[in-house]
Amino acid sequence: MKAGPNISHIASLVGEPARANMLTALMSGKALTATELAHEAGVMPQTASTHLAKLEAGGLIVTEKQGRHRYFQLSGGDVADVLEGLMGLAARTGHLRTRTGPRDPALRHARVCYDHLAGELGVGLYDGLHRQGYLAAKDEGVVLTPKGGRALNAFGIDVTGLQDQRRAVCKNCLDWSARRPHLAGSLGAALLDRFFALKWARREKDSRVVTFSPPGERELRERFAIRVEPV
Amino acid sequence: MKAGPNISHIASLVGEPARANMLTALMSGKALTATELAHEAGVMPQTASTHLAKLEAGGLIVTEKQGRHRYFQLSGGDVADVLEGLMGLAARTGHLRTRTGPRDPALRHARVCYDHLAGELGVGLYDGLHRQGYLAAKDEGVVLTPKGGRALNAFGIDVTGLQDQRRAVCKNCLDWSARRPHLAGSLGAALLDRFFALKWARREKDSRVVTFSPPGERELRERFAIRVEPV
DNA sequence: CATACACTTCGGCTATCATCGAATAATGAA
DNA sequence: TTCATTATTCGATGATAGCCGAAGTGTATG
Structure with missing residues (x-):
């Protein structure tokens, strides 16, 4: 409806406690695995997986696959x-x-x-x-x-x-x-x-x-x- | 437990489209009434009222009463x-x-x-x-x-x-x-x-x-x- | 190969919350 | 007073989305 950037979508991504905990953990600058982030957020791995997919779709984090791990980190300093x-x-x-x-x-x-x-x-x-x-x-x-x-x-x-x-x-x-x-x-x-x-x-x-x-x-x-x- | 401020609460306030529209409208710096903000957000006045109460409780906006109007504006430049x-x-x-x-x-x-x-x-x-x-x-x-x-x-x-x-x-x-x-x-x-x-x-x-x-x-x-x- | 591990997808349950109708309060104007 | 306007509170409803169990995909190791 409104013109201009859609801030509510981005903000709602951060507005979920589990996701906010994940993002806070990633503020260290280190790349973390999905399991580590699940532990940080206090949720089961499958729940964390959906959260991480949403954060990635929203452009807040980027991923890198290494072996059977996937490493997540913030997509940039602006985040x-x-x-x-x-x-x-x-x-x-x-x-x-x-x-x-x-x-x-x-x-x-x-x-x-x-x-x-x-x-x-x-x-x-x-x-x-x-x-x-x-x-x-x-x-x-x-x-x-x-x-x-x-x-x-x-x-x-x-x-x-x-x-x-x-x-x-x-x-x-x-x-x-x-x-x-x-x-x-x-x-x-x-x-x-x-x-x-x-x-x-x-x-x-x-x-x-x-x-x-x-x-x-x-x-x-x-x-x-x-x-x-x-x- | 995590250390540091709880960002998810603040972010969830912005993460609701109606509230995001209100906040965007207040970005002009002008103080607006509840009815005007309801129009901006595209919701009924009573819905806007609950949103504005939450934004005020969250410290994102401040209010000033003038006659039968209540004027809302952002609580500061940091917002x-x-x-x-x-x-x-x-x-x-x-x-x-x-x-x-x-x-x-x-x-x-x-x-x-x-x-x-x-x-x-x-x-x-x-x-x-x-x-x-x-x-x-x-x-x-x-x-x-x-x-x-x-x-x-x-x-x-x-x-x-x-x-x-x-x-x-x-x-x-x-x-x-x-x-x-x-x-x-x-x-x-x-x-x-x-x-x-x-x-x-x-x-x-x-x-x-x-x-x-x-x-x-x-x-x-x-x-x-x-x-x-x-x- | 088999096994363990990391992660994702699916399905159903549940809780939260935005939304609006109706009613209430408060103020201003006639 | 009476009426109109503004804003809030309450109650019910409906939709969204987080959550986890179970199952599935892909990868490393013995």
Whole structure:
């Protein structure tokens, strides 16, 4: 009836608790199998299969077949952005989950948002990159400055390689816990990869939580001028 | 248990077509009344009321009471951002076109909007009345010109009788399918009544579809300078 | 080959929820 | 007051869709 994109179809896909749990699990950026996602959603495998078929038909996830497994992952960063935005709305309107698990504080501190860093450290990094003049606001977006390009090259990131990709280098992503933007895009992904390579941080098993070692977090804060978060 | 905000509840609110239409209408930033939103969504007022109560409970909209009206608007720009993100996903995943049921083409062509004509012919009539100088824009609204009053009197409409009513003679009404205004108000209703009286058109049973007879539509187009709709 | 595993399809059950008619409340106008 | 308009609440209905058991397809392993 209405002209324009059909948002209700997409939203209804996310609006089912089992599917929302699956999508949340895929926010880790990892490809998961149907059985794993069924367990995450708390439903039988055959139920999960119909859900995954609908998510794929809706274009929210993509699949890859390997042997007798099928691996599912989000179809792109834009899906993760919308999910993160929905989390922000849910948090603001007081619809946090009734039982806040023990991992919740850790999630707020540092977590994976699809393929880049989110949480307190994520927004702190974003602010620090601005403070050091590595990033600059432009047209409601954000761009890498020449100074930032040199600095991050020295940090071990192939900046020119990133710029050759079709994907945007810098992108804002609204953080649901901090309600402020953090850095997405290929640069955001490359930075997180570099933190892992430097052994500053590691991923928790079966979780989006990113755990920084004490020296790793100290180095991160010094290197990128991250200030202590005001409570 | 999962950590983080519960996105499925929020998403399910958007995932209902009627509510999605309401939210899309509120994307303009304007505050709309419950009746207006019911028209936008294509549901009865009591149905719209329950939807609006849920949207308010979910924190997506806020209300303000003024006299016997209640004005609804989005609770913040973050809601609009998420809706925009959903539109982007819907567009990317190829869900631009709306579901085309069998009744949809007829509905898009000509239908009743409360008590006046909507659809392609509705907006065509609106444009034709402007083109002939019968209607004139005024203060974001629309008024009947003296020339228009004479012409419509000759067409068989008691214009002076309309002006004595408390109800507004001319009013804009945004067309869902064309996303452009058509004519509402007592004049809009009187015109549709006249079309029925002249046997140019009739209403389909249990439907909002208005069917014009071939000679009726031809006369309508000639009399009111309705141009062929560009596809 | 046989067996186990991963996943999908089918059929029926059930619960949820959107929808509308009717009634109610509240406000404004005559 | 009386009437009209706006919005809400209640009750019944109907359609949608999630869910799981059972069966079927395809893949790896012994």
